[in-house]
Amino acid sequence: MSPATLVPIRDAFGKALVDLGAENPDVVALTADLAEAVKVHWFAEAYPRRFFQMGIAEGDMIGTAAGLALGGKVPFATTFAVFATSLANQAVRLSVAYNRANVKIAVSHGGLTVGEDGATHQAIEDLALMRVLPGMTVVAPCDAVAARKAVFAAAAHQGPVYLRLGRVPTPILTDETTPFELGRANVMRPGDDVAIVSIGAMLELALRAAEELDRDGIEARVIDMHTLKPLDRAALDAAAAECGALVTVEEHTIVGGLGGAVAEYLAGTRPTRVEMVGIRDTFGESGTPDALLRKYGITVEAVVAAARRAIAGRDAATT
Amino acid sequence: MKTLPDTAHDPVRRDPPDLDRLRDLATQIRRDAVRMIAANASGHVGGALGAAEILAALYGHVMRSDPADPERDRFVLSNGHVCAAFYAAMARIGRLSVDELVTFRRLDSRLQGHPARVDLPDLVETSTGPLGQGFSVANGLALAARLDGRSSQVFCLVGDGEMQEGQVWEALMTAHQYRLMNVTLIIADNGLQIDGEVEHIKSLQPLADRLAAFGWDVQEIDGHDLAALVQVLEGSRTSDRPTAVIAKTIMAKGVPFMEGLAMWHGKAPTLDQARQALADIGPSAGYADFPVAGGIL
Numbered sequence: 001m002s003p004a005t006l007v008p009i010r011d012a013f014g015k016a017l018v019d020l021g022a023e024n025p026d027v028v029a030l031t032a033d034l035a036e037a038v039k040v041h042w043f044a045e046a047y048p049r050r051f052f053q054m055g056i057a058e059g060d061m062i063g064t065a066a067g068l069a070l071g072g073k074v075p076f077a078t079t080f081a082v083f084a085t086s087l088a089n090q091a092v093r094l095s096v097a098y099n100r101a102n103v104k105i106a107v108s109h110g111g112l113t114v115g116e117d118g119a120t121h122q123a124i125e126d127l128a129l130m131r132v133l134p135g136m137t138v139v140a141p142c143d144a145v146a147a148r149k150a151v152f153a154a155a156a157h158q159g160p161v162y163l164r165l166g167r168v169p170t171p172i173l174t175d176e177t178t179p180f181e182l183g184r185a186n187v188m189r190p191g192d193d194v195a196i197v198s199i200g201a202m203l204e205l206a207l208r209a210a211e212e213l214d215r216d217g218i219e220a221r222v223i224d225m226h227t228l229k230p231l232d233r234a235a236l237d238a239a240a241a242e243c244g245a246l247v248t249v250e251e252h253t254i255v256g257g258l259g260g261a262v263a264e265y266l267a268g269t270r271p272t273r274v275e276m277v278g279i280r281d282t283f284g285e286s287g288t289p290d291a292l293l294r295k296y297g298i299t300v301e302a303v304v305a306a307a308r309r310a311i312a313g314r315d316a317a318t319t
Numbered sequence: 320m321k322t323l324p325d326t327a328h329d330p331v332r333r334d335p336p337d338l339d340r341l342r343d344l345a346t347q348i349r350r351d352a353v354r355m356i357a358a359n360a361s362g363h364v365g366g367a368l369g370a371a372e373i374l375a376a377l378y379g380h381v382m383r384s385d386p387a388d389p390e391r392d393r394f395v396l397s398n399g400h401v402c403a404a405f406y407a408a409m410a411r412i413g414r415l416s417v418d419e420l421v422t423f424r425r426l427d428s429r430l431q432g433h434p435a436r437v438d439l440p441d442l443v444e445t446s447t448g449p450l451g452q453g454f455s456v457a458n459g460l461a462l463a464a465r466l467d468g469r470s471s472q473v474f475c476l477v478g479d480g481e482m483q484e485g486q487v488w489e490a491l492m493t494a495h496q497y498r499l500m501n502v503t504l505i506i507a508d509n510g511l512q513i514d515g516e517v518e519h520i521k522s523l524q525p526l527a528d529r530l531a532a533f534g535w536d537v538q539e540i541d542g543h544d545l546a547a548l549v550q551v552l553e554g555s556r557t558s559d560r561p562t563a564v565i566a567k568t569i570m571a572k573g574v575p576f577m578e579g580l581a582m583w584h585g586k587a588p589t590l591d592q593a594r595q596a597l598a599d600i601g602p603s604a605g606y607a608d609f610p611v612a613g614g615i616l
Contacts, residue, residue: 028466052462052497060455060489067459070436070445073466075459090449091486095456098446099436 006169009201010108012144013165014039016151017076017106018046027155028068030054031078032061038078038108058088062105066095069102074155080109081123081164085130096160097133103161104154105130110140110164110200111251112279112296113289122284123164127199128256130162131229137182138228140164140200143173146226149180157182166251168289170201174224185232191219194307195239198249199225199258202298205277206249209303220307231261233269240272244318245310247275249303251293254278273313275306336380336549340605344411345375345545347603349573351407355423357593358611361432362424365570365583366401366478369509369542373566374408376548377474384412386441392471393444393460397453398478398507399433400585406430409442411606420609451484453477454504458493461502472556476505480512483521488533494561495534503555504535504563507542509570511581527565535563542566574599590615 021027021043028050035041035053044051052068054061058079065077077084084092084107096103107126114122130138137157141150147165154161161182178186188203189210198206203224210220221243223235239246246266248259259276266272279296293299348371356362378384382392396405403423409415422428429438433448445456457475464471481487494502508526510517517523530537536558540547548566555562570584571577574596577588588596593616608616 049466054493055489055496057486057489057493059452059486060458060493063452063455063486063490064459064462064493066445067456067461068463069459070456071460071463071467073463091452091455094446094449094452101445 005172007144007172008169009141009144009147009165010039010167012147013106013108013151014042016148017043020151020155021047021050024074024155026072027074027076028052029076029078030061030065032056032058032083034079037080038106040076040078058083059091062088062091062103063095065103066091066099066101070099074102074104076104076106078106080121081107081126082109082121085123085126089129093133097136100135100159102158104163105161106154106163106165108165109167111166112284112292112298113166113168113251115167115289115292116286118286119283124253124279124284125256126164127228127250127252127258128260131256131261135159136229137161138164139182139226140228141180141226142198142201142203142224143170145172145174145176146178146180150226153180153182164200166201171204173203173207180226183227183230183232185226185235186224187221187235188224189220189222191221192242193219194245194247194311195221195223195243196247196249196303196307197223197225197239197258197262199228200251202249202251205298205300205303208300209307212300212304213307218307218311225258228258228261231265233265236262236265237270240266240270245273245307245314247277247303247306247310249298250278251298252278253281255281273310273317275310277302277306336545338545341375341379341545341549343603343605344379344408345371346600347411347606348374348404348407349600350597350603350608351410351420352403353574353588353593353596353600354608354611354616355403355407355420356587357590358421358616359424360587362403362587363400363585364403364588365511365577365580366398366507366509367404368571368573368577369568370401370404370476370507371573372543372545372548373476373505373507374404376545376552378408378412380549381552382474384414386414390469390471393457393473395444395447395453395457395460395473395475396434397447397457397475398450398481399447399453402434405434414442417609421611450478450481451486454487454490455493457502458490458497458499461494461499462497464501472501472503474503474505474552476507479506479508479510479523479526480517482506482523482526491530491533491535499561500558502561503552504561505552506563506565507568508565509568511570511579511584513581513584515581530563534560536560537563537565539565540567542568543572
């Protein structure tokens with residue numbers, strides 16, 4: 001993989017929302033005093049009547065979004081991941097999920113790479129909190145190109161969606177031809193020795209780890225599990241059957257996130273060695289995004305090591 | 320660009336209310352609520368009895384409530400625990416089968432312990448129960464109506480104790496910020512909550528002043544006075560501000576041995592107590608009680 005230009009995923013989200021708004025007059029947007037941070041200010045400028053600044057009141061924003069949805073609109077409620085999922089959790093659970101309201105909760109600042117703001121602002125458990133809600137679709141696209149597709153896919157889906165975006169610019173790993181279907185993972189690299197399953201921008205680490213493993217003759221399949229829920233079970237069935245060893249990579253706690261979801265599923269179908277790369281049941285702290293990822297063990301080296309452990313575990317079990 | 324063009328409200332009710340009919344409806348709502356709760360030994364009787372006139376005024380006269388009418392008014396029962404009265408009102412205006420009332424809180428019933436939109440999508444605009452949630456949804460419904468140029472008024476009922484929830488005050492600010500004249504907040508102000516008196520637990524006073532300071536048109540009425548309820552709720556359609564109606568109510572109104580006692584917030588009466596309560600409430604003129612298996616009530 002060649003060094004790529006870094007593109008802010010939030011910008012892609014904001015531009016896609018403007019284009020979606022042109023297509024669909026029922027699309028509305030809300031924010032809780034973070035219009036520019038979440039790049040929804042472009043939507044506000046384009047469609048002032050359809051934009052609702054809700055102030056620093058996340059629960060009220062989510063509840064209002066639910067009312068807009070129940071009144072026939074397609075609201076995108078925007079804030080940071082940690083606020084939408086923790087501050088506003090009651091409204092998400094009751095007014096959005098239990099109502100099956102057609103609300104798209106679109107958040108930036110998912111994960112450790114929030115950086116210097118520290119643990120208070122780093123959502124490391126948001127995917128888990130959203131995944132446990134019945135009927136909630138949970139999506140984290142890998143790059144700016146996929147983020148754009150995710151916006152349109154979320155709007156086309158009838159029902160609640162949690163759309164998680166990161167803060168930092170990320171390399172473009174997909175192109176216009178890459179499919180993006182909710183619930184359908186993308187195999188980004190073929191291989192049968194081990195499968196590396198990633199979510200969100202962690203795809204980059206997964207691909208780089210696969211390159212490194214390739215130098216040792218290990219062919220790693222790389223799966224972009226952009227939709228955490230509903231999980232692509234067929235992709236996991238195939239990976240378990242054909243590789244027999246899996247690694248999950250997430251910018252999130254390994255408790256209840258991608259690693260948890262994959263392990264839950266495979267435990268009941270085809271028990272398979274799963275090594276998890278992610279945050280190990282701890283809060284983050286202040287630091288640069290790169291320094292944080294290194295300190296908390298979310299690196300290419302960690303993915304490579306996890307792949308080797310998974311392979312060794314598989315082989316030990318079968319001999 | 321936060322303020323949207325105002326929608327002209329169509330003051331729909333031209334006919335004077337038939338207060339005798341509304342009073343009878345309130346009586347039957349009370350009978351139904353007591354019987355639903357006693358028959359299944361579960362439910363919140365105090366608030367349900369206290370809200371009988373509010374629901375009778377709304378569904379018996381003020382609201383356009385045909386689920387098929389996109390211009391219909393919306394009702395959000397933010398204090399969802401008083402839903403026995405809501406289900407009874409739905410049945411008595413013909414939106415639910417009267418025979419279904421006996422299933423309240425039973426397994427497989429559509430009449431969930433707290434209102435569930437998934438079970439009654441035509442009647443329950445939003446699921447409620449955890450307090451402080453419905454009002455924000457009501458504002459969202461009002462914004463959607465305004466965007467579409469619909470004349471719907473959104474009526475939202477909250478309990479006074481519920482106003483201790485911070486999100487209620489967020490929603491008060493939202494309705495003011497967006498000048499949601501199509502929202503009417505009704506506060507069932509009985510002064511009580513589960514653990515005792517609101518005033519001693521976390522006072523809301525001076526409530527009318529606080530609401531006025533938040534930019535609301537505040538009306539204080541007797542929440543059991545049907546004529547006043549109809550007049551104020553109807554009038555709220557044409558206010559130039561969102562209207563808050565502080566409706567003074569008596570918890571468990573109509574059943575003297577329960578009235579004003581916080582213990583009846585969430586307690587079901589025994590069958591004997593229910594019979595006493597029904598005797599106190601008295602019969603309605605225009606409705607028949609729903610059957611209960613074994614004729615126990």
